[in-house]
Every structure is written in structure tokens, then in C-alpha cells.
Amino acid sequence: MSEYSPRYAYEDFTIGSEWPLGSKIVTAEEIIEFARQFDPQPFHLDEAAGKASILGGLAASGWHTVSMFMRMLCDAYLLDSTSQGAPGIDYVKWTQPVLAGDTLTGRTTILDRRVSNSKPSLGFVKLHHSVFNQDGLIVCELEHTAMFSLREPAK
Numbered sequence: 001m002s003e004y005s006p007r008y009a010y011e012d013f014t015i016g017s018e019w020p021l022g023s024k025i026v027t028a029e030e031i032i033e034f035a036r037q038f039d040p041q042p043f044h045l046d047e048a049a050g051k052a053s054i055l056g057g058l059a060a061s062g063w064h065t066v067s068m069f070m071r072m073l074c075d076a077y078l079l080d081s082t083s084q085g086a087p088g089i090d091y092v093k094w095t096q097p098v099l100a101g102d103t104l105t106g107r108t109t110i111l112d113r114r115v116s117n118s119k120p121s122l123g124f125v126k127l128h129h130s131v132f133n134q135d136g137l138i139v140c141e142l143e144h145t146a147m148f149s150l151r152e153p154a155k
Contacts, residue, residue: 008081009151010123013110021072021106021131026060028100034064047100060098065140068098069131072106082149084122089144096139103134111143121153 028047035044039061042049050058060068098104112126124145131140 006080006082008077008148010082010113010115010125010148011151012081013113013123013125013148015110015112017110019077019108019110021069021076021108021129024068024072024104026068026098026100026102026104028058031058031060031064031100034067035061039063050099055097055099057097057099060100062092062094062140065094065098065104065131066092066142068104069106069129069140069142072104072131073108073129076106076108082151084147084149086144086146089142092140092142094140096133096137098133098139102139104131104139106131115150115154121150123148123150 032045035041041061043053043055043059044050044061044064047058050056053059107130109128109130110125111128114124116122116124125148126145127143129140129142130138133139
């Protein structure tokens, strides 16, 4: 049996609190690698095609942006939490292209939370995430409910 005790549990996600995410430099190589596997549109694969598009340069797929966000989220707090996953995503919006050379940062804001009626050891936390580029522009927003185990479930 593991002695590991996660740092963050349901009780730590208080309404209105903000959780910073780390930073991530986006490289042309990773944009192209992701695109080759999952979204091989020309503006994700070729700088010239990206510049000729409305995106203005070699641009990460929106799904690549969400994947980079997920890594930032995991590194910031999720891997050191009692996370039990999520039942889905309420929405995701891409508001600016993510281009090769951009530096991404992010923030999670806790919108709401409640303890499950049927499983009192589980809590639902409503999260809003914003991902920014180096100019402070929001490039992606997501909202969803995550599930976390309680550190001290009611008896």
C-alpha cells in the first residue's frame, strides 16, 4: 500500500480562488509533430501555408493547445491531487491562434463546488481555465466540472 498522500483535495478548491499554471514555450517541431499525427491541415504543417492563412503563421491545432493546457494543469496541481477525473467539458473556445515561438501561461478559477449526494467521499468542482500567450491575450478558455476525493469525508 502506498504512503503517498496528495497535497490537494476537494477541500482546497475554494470558490473564487485562482490557481496559476506554469508556462510552456511552443515550438515549431512539436506543432508539426502533433499535426502529422492528429490534425494534418496545411497551416499546422507548413510555415508558408500558415502565413498564407488567416492564422498568420505556423499555428498549433486547437486540440494541441488543449493538450498543452492539460500538461500545464497536471504539472501545476492535478498530479498532486485527489483527482478522480471529469465527466466531460462544458465548453472550449480558441480565441487566438497559438503560433510557433509563443509562450503560454494559464490560470484556473474555482467557480463552484459541492459534495456528491450519492458518494459523500467525492466532490464536484466547477473550474474555469484561461490560457494566455506572451502578450497577455487569451488563446483558449475551457470550463468543466472535475471530481476530487474529500480529504475528510463526512461520516
